[in-house]
Amino acid sequence: MLPIIEPLVQRSETPTVSKGPARTTRRRTAAADRPVRVPGTTFDMVVALQAVAEPNPGPTGWAYVNQENGASTSGGLPDGTDQVGELTAAIHLLNHSPAGANLLIRSASEDLVKAATVWGPNWRRNGWRKRNGETPHNLDLIRLLLAKIEERSGRTRFGHAAADDEFVRVAAQTAAEAAREIAGQ
Numbered sequence: 001m002l003p004i005i006e007p008l009v010q011r012s013e014t015p016t017v018s019k020g021p022a023r024t025t026r027r028r029t030a031a032a033d034r035p036v037r038v039p040g041t042t043f044d045m046v047v048a049l050q051a052v053a054e055p056n057p058g059p060t061g062w063a064y065v066n067q068e069n070g071a072s073t074s075g076g077l078p079d080g081t082d083q084v085g086e087l088t089a090a091i092h093l094l095n096h097s098p099a100g101a102n103l104l105i106r107s108a109s110e111d112l113v114k115a116a117t118v119w120g121p122n123w124r125r126n127g128w129r130k131r132n133g134e135t136p137h138n139l140d141l142i143r144l145l146l147a148k149i150e151e152r153s154g155r156t157r158f159g160h161a162a163a164d165d166e167f168v169r170v171a172a173q174t175a176a177e178a179a180r181e182i183a184g185q
Contacts, residue, residue, distance in 0.1 A: 042102060043104040043155075044098075046066075046067040046068060046106065048161060049062070049090060051082045051086040051109075053085060056081055057079060058080075059182045060080035060182070061176055061178030062089035063171045064171055065171045074174045076182030082109070083138060086107065088141065091144055093105065095148065098154070099154060104157050107160065113160050
């Protein structure tokens with residue numbers, strides 16, 4: 001069963017994909033949705049993404065930051081894990097970025113990068129089973145993520161970023177704020 005799109009609090013017209021009520025906030029929306037080649041790369045958009053669950057599992061915030069223009073988007077889930085938040089953020093980003101844009105998604109989460117690039121495609125080939133025969137955690141979100149990647153006409157790449165990368169830190173701080181806000185603190 002696919003996750004439900006049901007915003008808890010919505011501060012923009014962009015809904016979030018989640019397993020329960022959620023809220024989305026778009027900050028500084030200047031030219032965030034127009035693809036423009038990022039100098040020195042072959043990408044139109046380079047985005048840093050991060051999620052934070054406080055505690056894990058618990059209220060979860062996620063955020064991504066466009067590294068070219070600083071536009072950021074965040075959202076939250078009342079109950080989730082950082083992995084659910086990362087997958088939700090990536091799906092939200094793919095839903096709200098131009099389909100023809102060449103997109104690089106950078107994350108400090110090795111699990112997100114591998115789920116999108118290695119594990120997810122392997123699990124699909126193996127009937128959505130891990131090597132040991134178990135069903136992967138968060139399978140509905142992983143299936144949705146892979147479907148969103150495939151339906152895009154532009155290139156979509158995931159890359160690992162250091163946790164202390166300045167854009168990942170901004171995304172992490174924004175995600176933590178979203179988690180606190182969703183928790184009502």
